[in-house]
Amino acid sequence: MMASSYSAKDEDGHITVSGPGGGTLRNKKPENTAFKQQRLPAWQPILTAGTVLPAFFIIGLIFIPIGIGLYVTSNNIKEFEIDYTGDDTSSPCYNCAQNFSWNNTKSCTCIIPFQLDQPYESNVFMYYGLSNFYQNHRRYVKSRDDSQLNGNIDSLKKPSKECEPYASVDNKPIAPCGAIANSMFNDTLKLFYNDPNGTSVPILLTSTGIAWWTDKHVKFRNPGGNNANLTAVFQGTVKPVNWHRPVYELDTDPENNGFINEDFIVWMRTAALPTFRKLYRIIQKNNNMAPTLPRGNYTLVVDYNYPVRSFEGRKRMILSTISWMGGKNPFLGIAYITVGSVCFFLGVVLLVIHHKYGNRNNSANISN
């Protein structure tokens, strides 16, 4: 290996210089183009008081009204939350939480009364919330087979390795495989309105329209198309270990059964943070005059299936109305108001500093 500074070309180079008749001399003058001479026309912005200070004021002036708007909107949103984990002995769900075991096929029911102080207008959204549940753990997040969920027959029979150790039981593939599916939330929540005259009216909970459109229509598909006999398609697979029912019995509605069951889809969209809420049901507004949920007493009936006490998790039920900007979110408004004020304040401070100490002979000298 001869890596050397010597280059035979250099040896050559000289003779063309000193030797007679080195050929016609090529003009080596570099081209006079704006690019090569670094004279490209250019915009050269400079941070001056004239540009920076107005920018601060403008940011302040834009952010503060937005913040106020957001804050007001957020305050108009009504939200109601019940923790039904059953940690407390006083809690109606205490017994269910205590007596839980995975083998229990019969579900335990607990009844939680609550009261709404204000009427909830327009559509009301019902969420379940979990705390200290690490849906964002790396091993959890990757433990799924999107190909299987997309209806691929091969993946149905032979789930991806990512699903381990929830890929198969006794050499039979699990459908849907993986830790996410296995841990699907399976409490059933029902809501009753206690009429002032003593009757308990069940409230109609819509279970569709709670998932992303792309999830429902693109990402999740039943194997063999939508109209196939799901029982037959899932023949040869087993249900996830923790599940009580196989995937093809999640719902009676064929449009909401199997992999395209929306509760399942919602669960499969993993949360970013260990405390999260997921949309459970929608209470549609059906009467233009009456509020969707009038003031009064309600009862939440929970089929308690989902154990969270082992890892100190919490379970909540949340009722919320929404606005154009979504649900209740006081932080955004406050943050905007704060940032806007800080900018405005900074603008004032900088203005003062600039006038007192600033280098003001800038422009005078530069023109010279």
Add this chain to the structure above:
Amino acid sequence: MCVCEERRVRANDREYNEKFQYASNCIMTSKYNIITFLPVNLFEQFQEVANTYFLFLLILQLIPQISSLSWFTTIVPLALVLSITAVKDATDDYFRHKSDNQVNNRQSQVLIRGSLQNEKWMNVRVGDIIKLENNQFVAADLLLLSSTEPHGLCYIETAELDGETNMKVRQSVSVTSELGDPNNLASFDGEVVCEPPNNKLDRFSGTLYWREKKYSLTNQNMLLRGCVLRNTEACYGLVIFAGPDTKLMQNSGRTKFKRTSIDRLMNTLVLWIFGFLVCMGMILAVGNAGWEKEVGSLFQSYLAWDTPVNNFLFSAFLSFWSYVIILNTVVPISLYVSVEVIRLGHSYFINWDQQMFCSQCNTAAEARTTTLNEELGQVEYIFSDKTGTLTQNIMTFNKCSINGQSYGKDTHTTCRLDFTPFNPLADPDFCFYDDKLLESVKVGDSCTHEFFRLLSLCHTVMSEEKSEGELVYKAQSPDEGALVTAARNFGFVFRSRTPGTITTTEMGRTVTYSLLAILDFNNIRKRMSVIVRNPEGRIRLYCKGADTVLLERLHPCNQEVMSITSDHLNEYATDGLRTLALAYRDLSEDEWEAWSESHRFADKATDCREDRLAAAYEEIEQNMMLLGATAIEDKLQEGVPETIAVLSLANIKIWVLTGDKQETAVNIGYSCKMLTDDMTEVFIISGHTVQSVRQELRSALLMWALFVFLSRRARERMIELSRRRGGGVGKQLHGSPPPPPLPLSNLMDNISGEFALVINGHSLAHALEADMEAEFVSTACACKAVICCRVTPLQKAQVVELIKKHKKAVTLAIGDGANDISMIKSAHIGVGISGQEGIQAVLASDYSFSQFRFLQRLLLVHGRWSYLRMCRFLCYFFYKNFAFTMVHFWFGFFCGFSAQTVYDQYFITLFNIVYTSLPVLAMGIFDQDVPDHRSLEYPKLYEPGQLNLLFNKREFFICIAQGIYTSVVLFFVPYAVLSNATQSNGVPLADYQTFAVTTATALVIVVSVQIVLDTGFWTVFNHVFVWGSLGSYFIIMFALHSQTLFRIFPNQFHFVGSAQSTLLQPVVWLTIALATAICIVPVLAFRFLKLDLKPQLSDTVRYTQLVRQKRRKPPEGRLGARGGSRRSGYAFAHQEGFGELITSGKNMRLSSLALASFASRHSSSWIDTLRRKKHTHTPPSTSGECSPETNQIK
């Protein structure tokens, strides 16, 4: 068989020589061929630490328990980097192959079986006899067997080998030189036994065995590969070393790889970042252990541990590696590639710069190294050669003083004289501007005639007359050439010479003088004389020499002329001209006879010949009549004084290192304004002993310290005075403005003195010794200008090394000759002037151009910009990657330290190579803070580079801090907003994919806004890249999240639909805007404050500074203000020994041959050769350039 001890070569016997398996003459500088390219190149690339590190990461990622990222997030950038480098290597190697082929396929004539045949160079074997013709390259290292010239002599030019442009003589062993023609040579079967291949260019030892006789061989018999045969019709040689064994190839070692200080800093920082990475990994691993113990173990019903993991400690161990993988983007692999790309771009800008193009020599500036550009913006010391670098090495006859009358005016005032009507033999290139002198010649003024007669007779120039009237002078030194040419134009034309005669044409009349003696020049005598007999039989001695020695030897009657002439001499010297005084003496026949006898006696003496000759010369060079004086301009290159002034305003210290004599060097120092008459003191160190040098250095330092002390005291008192006076005035005149501060500062500036140091080569040798170097450095650095004269090439390098060692400053060496190579190589940056002296210096250099004045543009414009751009690039790059990566760290606390990434893996893959690479590259290549002419106008703008202000550890930490701050904002703002937010249809926004898209978009927008803030020069490229990158982010994201891709690879594109459902939400955009504002507003405020209150780099303040500087620029034209000390700038640049050659007739034959070399200052070696042949007992003397021995003999 052992061949390592010696080499045996038998002529014309291929079978015999093949036994030893000597290397063939095929050279291969290429590294690869088609088959080996991939493995070898990959192997080489993986020797780079960075590449190996990424390979290691890649392997880690293949372990499923660790892999926190898909394999492609690392392999795509790595493959990109590797392939870019591979393509570059491949092109380089392709060109090497091409040039190898070209060289290997050159034809040479080889004697095979008694007849000459054409063979390719690569087929030449050791032991072959090859024939070389004039101007051919020597194909291999040959033993010269015979030549067409008498005595087996031949001439070679070794410029390619050692850079010396003069010709050298080689002679064959006498027995072989008789062989002559090919027929005899075919039967030559001598055997050479010699040393094995080595890289010593000036040594060879071997023995030729032929016909039972031994002949010893030396370097004098060798023709080395790389030389060119000159002035010799043809010669024959025996191949001794071929191909890689040749001395040329043995000498071409791997060049020392130069690194810039930013490189070194970058490597340190990268190491620190690795440390930081490990720390982060540790913290997160500890967190993981805690989490798995406290939470994860309980959470197992939903999330079982991976199979090999059975306790939390093992899990923490794996998590450490997982985090190393995802946090590795703090040291992005693209950093190194981007830096290379930027430097390459800057190099092209240097190559393309029209203002560094010299139209006379048709050469553009060339960045021969592409890795040093930003260091050009940090230079503090420039070491410059003089001849050919500061000066053009062209001497012009500028003024003269004849018999008390001075001739010659400023070149601008009158038009150039036209000599042709008066003198058909005149040299058309000669310029003179004073017609009075020509008038004086025409009217026949005897002094003027004698003056030019002297110039036409007293010299050692050779003439060549190709056709009638077409005279070419071959002068040993350019000054002599200038003088003889001046005489020629004024009608005293030197035509030809023989050992005993000189023929001239005087005013159109041919005259032949008989040359009786040449009293040669040497360093001590500082003069030369000739003794001639004119056709009328009168004997006259003509003498020219340094005024200091000549004026002492005049006849007393010259007093009056002498005083006028010495006034003129002073005047010339202050103009920086090189002067000679001229005188003659009439000798009677008797005097001549007597002296001739004593001279002959001295000449024949065997001991102390030199001394005796000098004494004899001294004896006759007395009582001379002064004719006048000449002044020769050592023409400075265009713009040298201005360049030096600008560079020193930029706080760059310039040292001139020259082989010239002290007087010449000091003269040049004055003429290029390095030394000025305003200087407080010019220290001259010229001691010969350690003690004296030390003493001189100490007293200089002491003087300097004393002066500084005094001036500081004076300054303090001045300030105090002015304060007191100002206060008093204020009391008396209420509200009147205080006295303007300008006069005070002016006074202060005048007090701070300027010093210069001139040191001689022999003193330098002592000063460079270990115990004195610190003293030398402190003295030299206290001075504004340093001139080292009579230094050897080695000393030049030593001086550079000294400063590198003691000063931690960036050094630049600039030179044009082979003697500058050592310093060019040892300085941080070497610049070669592509001038007349060969291309060796250029080949060794990192940058080359043809005019010294381009240096200011190279440093102040290109270097400054490069530094600025590189610093801005690095700051932004580190900021960007910390902002990008540290988000994972914060997320770790919320995802059970599981090494879950925040972003989509495609985003991680593409962030550095697509979404953010081009805007910062565009900034790194095109950014400018001030236009080029401004940075030349205000050299002070250069200072931040010297002080390392734009990118240092502090700046780095600021960038990192800003990056970490940004990452905090980028994580916690979406966290706070999204954790409770829902879409407008009630679906929560806190799902992982929405969070990922929001954070990623916010990140891309924030870093884009940041680059918008950082970019100071928005060319069309910046616009295209910035907006294009932003656009490409959205386009690529929508594509990756599209249904089409998901349908094809459902397992690869999990994020289907995320982009649209996220980015359609107003809350998401509000979040992004909020995060951007929180990230950018503090930066904006901080930058504004910095610019408004402490505008260090602001152009405006620099402008005011420079206005002040301009005002106190010293008034021009203080010439002649110096009194007292007289500088003698006598002009003799050549060595002694020529007179002898001429009179002995030795070089008469050479006159038509090798005279070109006389012009070179390095011409001593072949003369030495001839002289050594004459006095074989004299030890090989050191070449005349710097010979302390001669000085010490006296």
